[in-house]
Amino acid sequence: MEHFLHELWIARWALAQGLVLTVEISVASILCGSIIGLFAGIGLTYGKWPLRLPIRAAVDCIRGIPVLVLILASFYLLTFAGINLTAVESGLLALSIFCGAHMGEIIRGALQSIPVTQIDAGRAIGLTFPRILIYVLIPQAMRQIMPVWVNTGAELVKASTLLSVIGTGELLLRTQEIVGRNFMTLEFYGLCGLLYFLINSVIERLGKFASRRFALQ
Amino acid sequence: MTYSFQFRAIEDNFDHFLYGLALGLVLAVAAILVGTLIGLLCAFATMAKARLPSRLVGIYVSAIRNTPLLVIILFVYFALPQLGIRLGKLESFVFSLAIYAGAYLTEVFRAGLAGVPRGVIDAGRAIGLTGFQLALYVISPIMWRNCLPALGTTFISLFKDTSLAAVIAIPELTYQARKLNTETFRVAEAWATASLLYLATCLLIAAGLRQLERRFPKF
Numbered sequence: 001m002e003h004f005l006h007e008l009w010i011a012r013w014a015l016a017q018g019l020v021l022t023v024e025i026s027v028a029s030i031l032c033g034s035i036i037g038l039f040a041g042i043g044l045t046y047g048k049w050p051l052r053l054p055i056r057a058a059v060d061c062i063r064g065i066p067v068l069v070l071i072l073a074s075f076y077l078l079t080f081a082g083i084n085l086t087a088v089e090s091g092l093l094a095l096s097i098f099c100g101a102h103m104g105e106i107i108r109g110a111l112q113s114i115p116v117t118q119i120d121a122g123r124a125i126g127l128t129f130p131r132i133l134i135y136v137l138i139p140q141a142m143r144q145i146m147p148v149w150v151n152t153g154a155e156l157v158k159a160s161t162l163l164s165v166i167g168t169g170e171l172l173l174r175t176q177e178i179v180g181r182n183f184m185t186l187e188f189y190g191l192c193g194l195l196y197f198l199i200n201s202v203i204e205r206l207g208k209f210a211s212r213r214f215a216l217q
Numbered sequence: 218m219t220y221s222f223q224f225r226a227i228e229d230n231f232d233h234f235l236y237g238l239a240l241g242l243v244l245a246v247a248a249i250l251v252g253t254l255i256g257l258l259c260a261f262a263t264m265a266k267a268r269l270p271s272r273l274v275g276i277y278v279s280a281i282r283n284t285p286l287l288v289i290i291l292f293v294y295f296a297l298p299q300l301g302i303r304l305g306k307l308e309s310f311v312f313s314l315a316i317y318a319g320a321y322l323t324e325v326f327r328a329g330l331a332g333v334p335r336g337v338i339d340a341g342r343a344i345g346l347t348g349f350q351l352a353l354y355v356i357s358p359i360m361w362r363n364c365l366p367a368l369g370t371t372f373i374s375l376f377k378d379t380s381l382a383a384v385i386a387i388p389e390l391t392y393q394a395r396k397l398n399t400e401t402f403r404v405a406e407a408w409a410t411a412s413l414l415y416l417a418t419c420l421l422i423a424a425g426l427r428q429l430e431r432r433f434p435k436f
Contacts, residue, residue, distance in 0.1 A: 060420075061412075061416055063419075064377075064415060064416040064419040064420060065377075065412045065415050065416055066377040066378070066379075066380035066381075066391065066415060067377075067380075068380040068381060068383070068391055069380055069391055069394070069408065069411055069412055069415060072391070072394075072395060072408065073408040073412065076398055076404045076408065077404055077405055077408055080220055080404045080405060081220070154283065157285075158284075158285035158286065159285075160285075161285040161286075161287040161288060162287060162381075164287070165384060172285070172287060172288060172291075176291070179295070185292075185295040185296040185298075185299055186296040186297075186299040186300065189288065189291055189292040189295060189296045190292065190296065192288055193284045193285075193288045193289070193292060196283065196284050196285050196288060197280060197283045197284050200282075200283035200284075201279070201283055204279070204283065
């Protein structure tokens with residue numbers, strides 16, 4: 001135990017850096033992903049077919065491919081296409097696209113559950129479609145989106161571990177490096193799992209709070 | 218951009234890709250079978266009158282669901298040997314994936330059980346079935362039907378998760394694509410082939426599931 005604490009003390013900054021990067025990546029990818037997802041969701045629900053079909057195809061493709069393959073593909077492919085991104089950036093891109101596809105489906109589901117009469121009512125009082133979206137549809141869709149959105153955050157924290165494969169120094173890669181030095185696999189992988197568990201437990205709490213806060217009474 | 222597509226390397230190694238795909242499917246099937254067993258046990262345990270089983274199941278489910286699969290895989294593969302539990306690559310991966318699936322399936326089966334109408338259970342009791350008979354002949358058929366769609370999506374996501382096996386050097390599809398990528402530098406071709414194979418398999422499984430759901434109409 002003392003040995004472990006000693007090693008932990010040596011590794012403290014590496015672990016802290018990893019933890020910070022994990023949180024940063026998760027936050028950045030959920031923000032980018034949500035923006036992509038918002039547009040995708042609106043396009044899927046209200047777009048005419050020339051808009052809807054390509055989005056549908058893209059969303060289905062992304063959901064049918066493992067995240068790890070998305071990450072590896074964006075890491076290796078973009079360099080070949082002449083776009084030089086760092087490992088963090090290409091990982092972020094893959095996670096954002098992954099998150100965008102899932103959020104797109106979630107937002108589509110939420111928007112479709114709103115009765116069409118709401119749009120008619122909005123038109124009747126002379127709102128343009130963007131205004132109907134902003135003032136009528138999205139606030140109502142939020143009720144359904146919020147709890148799921150928070151869960152997607154937890155999914156992304158978990159998916160961010162996959163970036164260790166392309167050499168992004170987030171929490172898991174840092175742990176692997178530490179383990180590579182001191183061979184204390186049990187202790188440090190255990191600690192790593194515990195840290196992820198704590199982050200996600202907090203997010204889970206937030207999700208429960210959000211679903212209570214946004215529930216229709 | 219001066220990249221010209223050459224599918225020669227893919228054609229030569231296509232059997233490796235197919236082998237990888239088949240291995241991924243086998244791993245996913247093994248994991249969902251073991252996971253279903255765990256899920257069923259846990260779900261029925263929460264039905265018990267005593268508080269302790271459902272408390273334990275709750276801890277298991279939230280611990281696994283809040284931990285990344287990759288960390289679980291690495292923990293089982295690298296850390297358990299320190300405790301004297303030595304598993305082969307494939308066994309340790311299936312074990313990790315199964316306990317991961319078990320946590321999700323517990324929730325699925327619990328929801329399926331909750332969807333069994335109260336009246337049917339009372340009717341079973343009224344004709345004098347024992348608790349075990351009730352579970353076997355009355356509750357579980359309805360529960361299975363309730364769970365079918367969620368079981369299917371879990372299977373698809375497990376199949377996609379088998380790509381993580383590449384990290385501990387199990388030669389499944391992602392591993393093969395990566396290998397071809399580094400050996401021949403046919404980057405675009407390798408990843409496009411792997412992606413298409415994953416996509417096609419997922420779509421096929423989804424189509425099969427829709428057929429299955431149509432075969433067994435909802436209760």
